[in-house]
């Protein structure tokens with residue numbers, strides 16, 4: 001959703017700088033999985049603030065509801081029953097949604113100028129009015145987040161409540177969480193906050209507690225605090241070391257401007273070949289050799 | 293070109309219509325494909341009524357191109373078998389580009405370069421169809437795993453760029469070689485032209501030994 005009061009750092013399919021004389025501090029949402037009770041108040045708040053209602057689906061025998069992210073559900077709680085050590089059952093509940101990568105695969109993949117933007121504060125947002133519905137962002141995202149709507153062929157995902165943040169409010173999910181498991185502030189503050197909690201968790205037997213702020217995508221602006229930070233896959237297959245796929249980098253890499261240049265050079269080369277060699281006509285003497 | 297009863301029939305009306313249908317589809321599919329290829333080409337989307345329309349139309353025109361090209365493939369497949377003479381012909385590309393065809397081995401209806409182009413285009417179109425289906429998000433992408441969609445995106449972009457480069461060359465050869473465009477537009481070519489550029493075909497058509 002477009003909001004001009006936030007400063008845009010980068011826009012998709014744009015090769016010149018975006019307006020950037022101001023800079024705002026980087027913000028982050030910290031999701032402390034160890035404090036989440038799975039009540040889904042954040043899901044409800046997200047629907048409420050963004051005025052979205054998903055279809056009523058069917059159960060798969062778990063608490064996941066809806067079962068996956070959709071264009072109407074920008075965040076979904078994923079419930080995993082795991083045994084990190086034999087005999088020690090844990091219920092790990094992860095609030096899934098856009099991670100707001102510093103190096104977003106969706107923005108890199110998008111061919112429509114300005115359909116994906118990144119604000120100076122780190123929020124990655126879709127401007128649906130520029131979206132052409134190709135779904136390239138879905139191909140580019142390392143977290144499987146964007147969803148293409150069948151109804152209007154536009155993509156949707158968590159905006160980190162860019163509209164609320166722009167006027168000094170915290171995201172709706174943060175506002176509503178009853179246990180304080182979701183926090184919001186500058187990224188520096190959030191990392192500091194997490195560090196205190198990690199010490200706490202380590203003292204309570206979670207030796208591998210830590211922050212999930214994957215470097216492969218330049219760090220994210222949604223960070224998790226995990227009890228088992230060494231095994232992110234325990235949390236409903238959170239990717240261990242996500243990064244923009246090499247295929248996507250190749251697809252969107254320097255080869256393309258070079259190829260574009262090559263098209264131009266073929267055309268210019270052909271023109272000069274014509275100038276230098278002249279048209280390839282049937283020479284006069286060869287005309288005589290055939291009776292017509 | 294004068295209507296001369298001595299002219300040789302190079303392409304039938306059906307073949308010409310087929311060729312130009314492919315050509316029209318190609319121009320549309322290339323211009324709309326470039327829209328997604330690199331931001332510098334994005335303004336081309338205006339030719340199609342905006343980015344959304346370019347995105348909607350491109351794959352359908354691609355399918356039409358595939359169908360029309362398929363007919364051409366069936367029709368011209370046998371005439372494009374590459375022989376030892378064609379390989380020899382290809383070794384003389386430099387002389388050809390200098391406009392000197394004296395030393396070139398005799399070409400049939402199609403010369404070595406045209407045959408090579410034919411097969412490269414067949415490869416491009418086949419790859420473009422397969423990869424195009426996989427990256428066609430509205431209908432087909434959800435059927436495929438993510439790694440395959442990513443691979444198909446690279447293949448489609450590469451094959452599309454390759455095909456554009458090949459056709460740029462093809463168009464130029466058609467312009468540079470005087471009178472060859474007439475063959476594809478009106479179907480007929482003059483005997484001296486045929487004798488100069490496609491000697492073996494000329495003989496076959498005229499039973500002439502010259």
Ligand code: HEM
Nearest residue numbers: 322325328329347350351354355420421424427428449452
């Ligand atoms: C054979 C049938 C074809 C199909 C089904 C197809 C399908 C697609 C699709 C689905 C896209 C993504 C954009 C969109 O959703 O519209 C695309 C992009 C593209 N297509 Fe095709 N296409 C076909 C043929 C061609 C041909 C013949 C060319 C030759 C010039 C071509 C060149 C391109 C290019 C350059 C892109 C942009 C690729 C990128 O860099 O991302 N396509 N095509």
Ligand code: SF4
Nearest residue numbers: 098099101105106141
């Ligand atoms: S998590 Fe995916 S959708 Fe979100 S910004 Fe990163 S790449 Fe884009």
